[in-house]
Amino acid sequence: SQKIEQNSEALNIQEGKTATLTCNYTNYSPAYLQWYRQDPGRGPVFLLLIRENEKEKRKERLKVTFDTTLKQSLFHITASQPADSATYLCALVLYGNNRLAFGKGNQVVVIP
């Protein structure tokens, strides 16, 4: 069956350190992989998109890697700040299909 797996345990991290989140998927062949941020009671906010033929993408303090062999994406927040505390969702965009398939999300708590 198709699965998108993100760590269900919250990631507690000290301010200034790098937070790393993992997104693993099975039985999908995504064209793109996206990462969103979601705050409690709010809609997700688009952060980054990476194509299946790209290895790495950066945006300010964010970095995403995409390994289609391992079927895995890593999401890094460098120099983390308390304002980065939120739930981060990975989403797959499939070929010929405009729907997004989301993981459950991974909560990040940045401790001052």
Next chain:
Amino acid sequence: DAGVTQSPTHLIKTRGQQVTLRCSPKSGHDTVSWYQQALGQGPQFIFQYYEEEERQRGNFPDRFSGHQFPNYSSELNVNALLLGDSALYLCASSLALTGSRNEQYFGPGTRLTVT
């Protein structure tokens, strides 16, 4: 530049009732998708509208239906509400021209509680 707006913010309904949720897409966007997000879960795709037609549908029963108007705004209707329909309903808009990049802009959601 107005982002995606949804109404109402919160809604409480009784089992068996019907509900209509509304969405206005981000200015310039022509495609609207609806998602259901249960507590602690990721959003689940319900359906997508483009050019006033349902283009794709997720694994949701026919009790869930929708509509898109000429001004690109959209409605989600749910009939015969069940307790399990309690969730945050998210509307997302995008531009069809972006193709598979499919960067979506989400609204704040409507919190539906079925009692």
